[in-house]
Amino acid sequence: MSELKRLVNQRKYIRKCVTEHFNRKDSFPTLTSAAREKLILQFEQWLPELKDLNKQILELKYEEWDDEEDERRSEEELDSCQVYNDKLLSCLVAIRNPSVPSSLVSHSNDSLSSARSLLKSPIAPLPKYTSSDDEDLARFFEEFEDTLSKFEYPEYDKLLLLKQQISGRALVLVESLEADKQGYSHAKQLLLKALASDDTQKFNVLRQLSHLKLSNNTDPYEFISKVRLIMERIRKLKITVDCILQFFIWEGLNDAFKNHLIQITNSSKPTLNEIVDKFFEASERYCSQSKKTKEVPKQFYPKASNASDHGATSLAVDVKYEINKTFKPCSICTKVDGKPADHPIHKCAKFDSAEAKIDKIRKLKGCLKCSNLNHLSKFCRYRFNNKCKYCSEWHFSFLCTSIRSVDGKQVTNKDGNKPDSQSCTDKGKDKAKSKPKENKEISGSMVNIVEAFQSDSDMQTVLPTFTATLVNGLKLRCLKDSGCQCNFILTDIADSYNLPTVRENISLTVNGINTTQNYTTKLIEVSLQIGDRLRKIEALCIPSINVKLKLPKLGKVVSGFKERGYLLADESLSNDSCGIQGIQLILGTRSAYCLPQQEHLFGSNLESLYSETPAGVLLHGNVEQILKDLTFLPYVGSCFQGLVQLSDHNLVGSIFGNGNTCLVSDCAFKDTENPLTLMYLMIRGI
Incomplete structure (x- = not known):
């Protein structure tokens, strides 16, 4: 152990003892005379010891510090020494004058009481800091200290007031202070180091400056107020042209390139010189990595560019992607209701047959080929992807009134009416339409992999759900889906808990209504505690899993199983359950081994089913049928x-x-x- 470390540990022990006595000084008047004398001797002994240790430590540290950091570190060290010296002197005053309350030592009773009542009142002019990205921690401390400077508070009282005014990450950091560093100065030093380094403050100010804009509905006084604050921060932080160049160059890089520069320079925010000097080395790594990421493994989601190389995922749940760039609302309902419809025309429930659609489009003087209402059929210039699948004419299939042939049988349109004398709208016209485009049009407000749970017949079906736990203790509600090839997890879960990424830029092939669309996501690794075993699986990130089943009698089924001594795998199920929702992870057939199950039939006709797994019992099937068969369970x-x-x-x-x-x-x-x-x-x- 070095000499400096030995001295620091020795001083740390004394400071810890001083802090403990300082926090208990209100109990000094209750001590016996002998106990007070003993403490006085101890305090008088610590005073010169601390002074001597501080001197030796400073001398040794001066030898290690650089010239640029010498002044700043020296000031911090001296402030720390003064804090504990004040604590020790306060303890001596409090124990030698037990009749005077320790909270009022060195202060007048009236002035301090009035100060405390003012600062603790709801209208106290103390700033708040919530740890959000757009807040300025340095400015917060300036306003906070400016207010407290009007009153003489000891270090510990300042710390208590600081804790009342901060929240989020800042409060978590302050709560982690060691027992011998329970003071305002230590808390401030920790917060500035963690949340408000020089580079972080400069970047925040320049980011605010780049987002500054006076829009039509913005108050100009609010705008100039922001300008004045930014100008003040620029002057105080001494932001130079190099800092501005550093910010905008850094913000212009993508995340992958930034990561390479961070690894090379070993700095989260490289300086301008480091960016310029190491740019070519980072470029070489970036280009090499880009070639690798383009090679997506075929076992996951191959691209659908070749006829023999296509990918499709069959999910038994409604997984929605937030893609709506090409969604076309129903032209009829949009015109009738006066606002954009929330459904495409081929899914219109109000005009659900081809005849109904055609009749309404005729009345609205629209096109009977493409369903647009801004032109007539004879002026239609729409480039169709495919001909009608019923009559092989150039129009949408949902506008066809011909007799339709399905598997060799003749069927009529949706409402069962026979076709009109004219077998197809504008049949025979415009047969020389151009060939369809390669890029297909997506129908639907969202792109769905598979739509499920839309009919009433499925409203009473319970799905096999279970509870799994991440290594950090977070419990996830999961669905075991035998109709799903791969595992899926919510993007928010993966991002919030920094789950390790296995591969980025995974191409996901999604089958929509009349097209196939590719999307890009990432593959992450998830460690799950399922039952008594820890499993590692790989899962694709998706924005949402919209499983919302209304099962009013599910609680009765749960109650029946629990009364008979069964432990359910899904901890979210209770006697009050009336549905299934909030699924956060889908366990597909790829990882079915993580939750092996043994199925059991019961009931008078063996029409009900449950499964035994290491995590507990999974429920399956129709809720009504399970209720009927509960007496046989x-x-x-x-x-x-x-x-x-x-x-x-x-x-x-x-x-x-x-x-x-x-x-x-x-x-x-x-x-x-x-x-x-x-x-x-x-x-x-x-």
């Missing part, structure tokens, strides 16, 4: 062992045991006059 546990006498042969054949587990069937208790039957029914609560 066996109990789990040893609560019925010993009830059956070997002499009762009618019951022995209906009781099934496995080791220490005894499953009792309802069919064993048909005789309601049997006392064993009455005991069974009483335990069930019937």
Whole structure:
């Protein structure tokens, strides 16, 4: 151990003891005379020891510090020494004058009381700091200290007031202060170092300057106020032309290039000279990495550029992507309602048949080929991707009134009416339309991989959900989906908890209504605690998983399983549950091994099902059917062992045991006059 480290540890112990006594100084008047004398001797001994240690440590540190940082570090060290010297002197004054409350030492009673009442009142002129990105921590401390300078507060009281005015990351950092550093100066030094370094402050000011704009609905006085604040910060931070160039060059780089520069320079914000000097080295790495990221593994999502190389993911849930650039609202409903419709015309429920659409378009003097209302059919210049699949004419299939052929059988349009005498709108015209474009048009306000849960017949179907835990303790509600090829996780979860990225720029092929669209996402690694095992899986990030099932009777099913001693895998399920929503992760068939299951049928006709897994029981199937079959669901546990006498042969054949587990069937208790039957029914609560 070096001499400097030994001296620092010795001083650290004394400072810790001083802080502990300083925080307990209000109890000094209750001590006995002997105890007070003992503390006085101890305090008087620490005073010269601290002074000597401070001197030796400063001399050793001066030898290590650079000339540029010497003045700043020296000032911080001297401030720290003064803080503990004041604490020690306050303790001496408090213990030698026990009749004077320690909180009023060296202050008049009236002035300090009035100061405290003012600062603790709701209208106190103290600034607040919430740790948001657009806040200026340095300015906060200036305003905070300017207000407190009107009153004489000790270091610890300032710290308490500071904690009341900060929140978020700043408060978390202050709470982490060591026991021997419970003072305002230490808290300020820590916050400035963590959240307001020189480069961070300069970048924040320049970012505010770059976003400064006086729009039509902006108050000019508010604008000039922001300008004055920015000018003040620029002068105080001494922002030069090099700083401005550094900011705008750095902001102009993408994240991948920034990462290469950070690794090369070993600095989160390289200086202007470092950026220029290391730019070519970073460019070489960047170009090399870009070539690798373009090679997307085929086992995940291959590009759909070749006929033999296509990708499609089948999900049993409604996974929506926030892509709506080419969405075209229903032209009929938009015209009738006077506002953009929330659905495309081929999904219109109000005009749900081809005849209804055509009749309304005719009345609105629109085009019977492309459904636009700004031109007639004879002036249509729309370039169709494909001909009508029913009559092979150039118009949309949902506007076709021809007899339709499906699998060799003749069928009519949606509403069952026979076609008009004219088999197809404007049939025979414009057959020489140009060939379709390669880029297909997307229909729908959102691009859906698969739409599910839209019909009423599925409203009472419960899906197998379970609870898994991240390594940081966060519990996720998960869905085991046998219809999903890969695993999916919400982007917010991956970003908020910095889950490691396995590969970026993954091409995801999404099948829409009448096209195939590619999107780019990332593949991350997730460590999940499922049951008693820790599993590592890879999952693709998606913005949302819109699973919202309304199951009013789900709570009764959950209650029935719990009453019979079953542990459910989904901790979110309770007796009050009335639906399933809030899914955060989908476990696909790729990782089905993480949650192996053994299925069990029950019921009079064996039409209900549940699965046993290491995480607990998964529920499947129709809620109504499960409720009907609950009486046939066996109990789990040893609560019925010993009830059956070997002499009762009618019951022995209906009781099934496995080791220490005894499953009792309802069919064993048909005789309601049997006392064993009455005991069974009483335990069930019937």
